[in-house]
Amino acid sequence: MESKTxxxxxxxxNGCVSTVRSEIEQLAGxxxxxxxxxxxxVTVEWxxxxxxxxxxxALIEIEYAPEEA
Incomplete structure (x- = not known):
């Protein structure tokens, strides 16, 4: 398993949080x-x-581009 913060x-x-969470969770794995x-x-494990x-x-497509923590 890999992870990244x-x-x-x-x-x-909260709407932003929900959008980001659902976009990531729909990805297989x-x-x-x-x-x-x-x-x-955001910390993701996959x-x-x-x-x-x-x-x-996926995050860039919905205009929530990630940056290094």
Missing amino acids: FKVPNMTC IVNVDINKPAQL NTPASWDLIEK
Whole structure:
């Protein structure tokens, strides 16, 4: 299993959190999504076929581009 913690700077409300969570969780292979809204941090754990590239691409498509934490 792989994991990554990253910042989503424009994730500012509960609706944003819900959108980010549902977008990531719909990807095959996602094991866990933990979101810290006040810090704008997201931790994702995944197995194949998910990958960081797929997660990053999905977030960019919905205009919640991740940044290094």
